[in-house]
Amino acid sequence: MGLHMKRWTVNPETWGAVVSILGFVLLWYILTAVLKLPRFDKLPNPVAVFSAWLSPHPQFGLSIFTRGYYLDILYSVGRVLAAFVLATVLGVGLGLLMGWSRVFFDYSFPLVETLRPIPPIAWIPLAVLVLPTAELGVIFITFIAAFFATVLNTLLGVRSIDEVYFRAASCLGSRPRDVFWNVVVPGALPAIFTGLQVAMGIAWISLVAGEMIAGQRGLGYLIYEDYSNLQFVNIVIGMATLGLLGYGSSALVRMLGRRLMAWEGRRRGGAMA
Amino acid sequence: MSTVRRNFGEFQVTGLTHAYGGVPVLEDCSLEVPRGKLTVLVGPSGCGKTTLINILAGYEAPAGGRVLLDGQPVGGPGPDRLVVFQETALFPWMTVEQNVAFGCRVRGMPAGEMRERVQAVLVKVGLSDFQAKYPSQLSGGMQRRAELARAMVNDPKVLMLDEPFRGLDAMTRSIMQEFYVGLFEEVGRTNLFITHDLEEAVFLADRLLIMTYRPGRIKEVIEVDLPRPRTFQVMATQRYNDIRQHALELLFEEASKAFEAGSKAAFDLVDGLARAAGRQ
Ligand SMILES: Nc1ncnc2c1ncn2[C@@H]1O[C@H](COP(=O)(O)OP(=O)(O)O)[C@@H](O)[C@H]1O
Ligand SMILES: [Mg+2]
Numbered sequence: 001m002g003l004h005m006k007r008w009t010v011n012p013e014t015w016g017a018v019v020s021i022l023g024f025v026l027l028w029y030i031l032t033a034v035l036k037l038p039r040f041d042k043l044p045n046p047v048a049v050f051s052a053w054l055s056p057h058p059q060f061g062l063s064i065f066t067r068g069y070y071l072d073i074l075y076s077v078g079r080v081l082a083a084f085v086l087a088t089v090l091g092v093g094l095g096l097l098m099g100w101s102r103v104f105f106d107y108s109f110p111l112v113e114t115l116r117p118i119p120p121i122a123w124i125p126l127a128v129l130v131l132p133t134a135e136l137g138v139i140f141i142t143f144i145a146a147f148f149a150t151v152l153n154t155l156l157g158v159r160s161i162d163e164v165y166f167r168a169a170s171c172l173g174s175r176p177r178d179v180f181w182n183v184v185v186p187g188a189l190p191a192i193f194t195g196l197q198v199a200m201g202i203a204w205i206s207l208v209a210g211e212m213i214a215g216q217r218g219l220g221y222l223i224y225e226d227y228s229n230l231q232f233v234n235i236v237i238g239m240a241t242l243g244l245l246g247y248g249s250s251a252l253v254r255m256l257g258r259r260l261m262a263w264e265g266r267r268r269g270g271a272m273a
Numbered sequence: 274m275s276t277v278r279r280n281f282g283e284f285q286v287t288g289l290t291h292a293y294g295g296v297p298v299l300e301d302c303s304l305e306v307p308r309g310k311l312t313v314l315v316g317p318s319g320c321g322k323t324t325l326i327n328i329l330a331g332y333e334a335p336a337g338g339r340v341l342l343d344g345q346p347v348g349g350p351g352p353d354r355l356v357v358f359q360e361t362a363l364f365p366w367m368t369v370e371q372n373v374a375f376g377c378r379v380r381g382m383p384a385g386e387m388r389e390r391v392q393a394v395l396v397k398v399g400l401s402d403f404q405a406k407y408p409s410q411l412s413g414g415m416q417r418r419a420e421l422a423r424a425m426v427n428d429p430k431v432l433m434l435d436e437p438f439r440g441l442d443a444m445t446r447s448i449m450q451e452f453y454v455g456l457f458e459e460v461g462r463t464n465l466f467i468t469h470d471l472e473e474a475v476f477l478a479d480r481l482l483i484m485t486y487r488p489g490r491i492k493e494v495i496e497v498d499l500p501r502p503r504t505f506q507v508m509a510t511q512r513y514n515d516i517r518q519h520a521l522e523l524l525f526e527e528a529s530k531a532f533e534a535g536s537k538a539a540f541d542l543v544d545g546l547a548r549a550a551g552r553q
Contacts, residue, residue, distance in 0.1 A: 050343075164360060167332055168356075168362040169351075169364075172379065173427075186364070186551070263407040263409065
């Protein structure tokens with residue numbers, strides 16, 4: 001009986017994902033295609049969007065069968081990846097240094113806190129002006145806010161490490177660099193990964209802003225182009241694609257985090273057992 | 274008991290004074306931790322036991338007084354004076370084996386020798402089969418044993434333990450006490466054990482130091498001449514009860530002071546002492 005039941009049990013996480021997304025599409029369908037509420041009737045309904053998205057010969061020139069669609073995805077993914085890697089390397093590095101050295105913190109924190117609230121969009125003119133190519137400009141815009149999120153979370157991660165670990169390490173004979181690699185880095189890792197997930201989300205948000213204004217190709221550019229051409233079906237395809245890519249990339253970061261922090265996962269597993 | 278080895282050290286502490294924000298915690302606190310003996314320091318919560326350990330270990334510099342280890346003034350923290358902390362300080366991100374090997378590794382011990390020593394200690398504390406586990410996967414008692422192993426593997430001159438069995442359930446605590454006293458009797462290292470639990474103190478000690486509350490200093494030294502090896506049978510003897518009764522009277526005064534001073538932790542102690550007094 002137990003075994004038989006198990007075959008029908010869906011992982012609650014998967015179940016939740018399916019219900020919430022299908023529920024949303026259903027609501028969208030009802031509002032736009034069934035009730036046709038005023039103003040909502042202007043929105044493309046899900047049937048129109050999905051049939052265009054999956055059509056070999058799409059009416060508006062965009063579907064999973066067109067080369068341009070994948071080119072735009074490739075551009076966007078490449079930009080996010082470059083910006084995210086840069087934000088991770090520089091942000092984690094800076095955050096660890098800030099948490100590790102009081103002097104470094106005193107000199108860097110005020111500057112970081114001043115630059116951090118400036119929205120990515122505000123950086124666009126200067127980025128375009130200074131950087132040699134528009135491509136680099138878009139990557140910079142994608143990078144900048146993700147970078148600050150990473151710095152801040154890494155810093156908080158180092159600060160949250162219990163003093164007792166530093167004491168244990170130092171009395172066992174650690175040199176400063178042993179403490180850095182064996183206490184500071186692993187101790188901050190959970191917060192670093194929280195930061196990286198936030199950073200990944202921010203990177204996608206900033207990317208679209210950058211692509212709309214300074215870009216060539218990419219999903220943000222696609223949305224902006226189709227806005228000029230009033231092709232709303234394509235805009236929704238672009239939006240949905242962004243959502244899926246954002247979801248997938250966050251899941252990858254989460255997975256990597258779980259793999260690197262085996263001790264955390266097992267702790268949770270142990271608590272549930 | 275085994276012969277006293279040369280690398281076992283002894284502390285001479287004279288006239289320690291320390292204050293936090295104008296509140297004197299230690300005042301003219303003098304004590305000795307003799308070579309190869311198990312010295313137990315007992316005092317009410319908040320009397321400055323952890324402060325004293327922090328100074329002996331080199332985490333804090335005292336406002337006044339001297340700490341000599343084998344005649345030499347102590348500096349910052351070092352592997353010759355290791356502390357087993359009040360709350361668990363095993364690195365959660367390292368396996369038991371990595372935790373135990375940590376001291377040897379950062380001091381650059383050759384891999385072969387390190388493995389040998391780590392394995393020997395793990396066998397001694399009965400954690401060989403658990404060496405690949407993370408601390409969070411161990412029971413409280415196992416965590417305490419791993420922590421003992423992480424310190425012992427470095428062969429410190431003095432091993433200091435700050436209420437190491439606090440927070441364990443009563444059964445595990447008793448088992449750990451017997452386990453720990455057995456380890457001590459086998460190795461004979463200089464140990465300074467800190468507790469607020471009087472029964473634990475008398476059961477373990479060669480020498481019992483009773484500490485006063487505000488300011489913290491040593492009120493009396495009691496030589497505990499109970500036979501070794503110790504087992505829990507000793508707690509049924511007249512001699513054990515006499516020593517405990519004597520220490521209880523000394524401690525009760527201090528606990529009452531802490532109680533009147535409004536130390537919340539002291540409620541527990543007075544309560545515990547009253548129960549202990551009623552039980553015999
Ligand atoms: N870092 C600190 N800053 C301020 N007060 C402290 C600090 N550490 C301990 N104290 C105070 O000093 C007293 C002694 O503390 P502690 O040595 O931890 O006592 P015990 O270990 O005997 O319980 C307590 O009243 C405590 O509140
Ligand atoms: Mg304490």
